[in-house]
Amino acid sequence: MNGSSARQLMSQMLVEKRNSLAPEMVGMRCEGARRMHGLSRRDVAQIADISFNHYQRLEQGTSVGVSAPVIVRICDALLMEDDEKARMLALHQAWARPRRPLAGSRVAGPQAAGEISGRQRASSAGV
Known part of the structure; x- marks a missing residue:
């Protein structure tokens, strides 16, 4: 799955x-009429203790x-x-799986890493 x-x-x-959960089901008190059935995004964010955005x-x-x-936390809130x-x-x-480098992009291998660290040692030694 991608x-x-x-x-x-x-x-x-x-x-x-x-949408399947009424506010009362998660312990929220409803005062007055609600325009929607189920929980709002703001309700879920509040219960899960994360920002609405x-x-x-x-x-x-x-x-x-x-x-x-x-x-x-979101699963528990819901x-x-x-x-x-x-x-x-x-x-x-x-979803969070690390992405592969794009085709044709260059990735530093062990040899390049050794060259870089060698240059760093030389520059810190004043060479």
């Missing part, structure tokens, strides 16, 4: 789960650098079962 499809699946799971970007699939502990949480963590891992 990162793009993992982002889409994660986004879909987050939206579906968020961070949660919104994650749900939209545009977030970068989200950590596994944050994913767990009352996900263990299998749902495992799925979210697997999607996160597929």
Whole structure:
């Protein structure tokens, strides 16, 4: 699975789960009429103790650098079962997988690293 499809699946799971929960189910008190069914993004962010913008970007699939502990907090906020949480963590891992260098890009190998450290030693020795 590539990162793009993992982002889409994660986004879909987050939206579906968020919409399936009433505020009372997560211990929130509702005063007055609500315009929406389910939790708002702001509700989830507040319960998970993350910023609204961070949660919104994650749900939209545009977030970068989200950590596994944050994913767990969001899963807990959304009352996900263990299998749902495992799925979210697997999607996160597929999403967060390190990217390969672009074709044709140069990556320093061991020889180049040795040359660089040799130059650094020479420059620090005043050569």
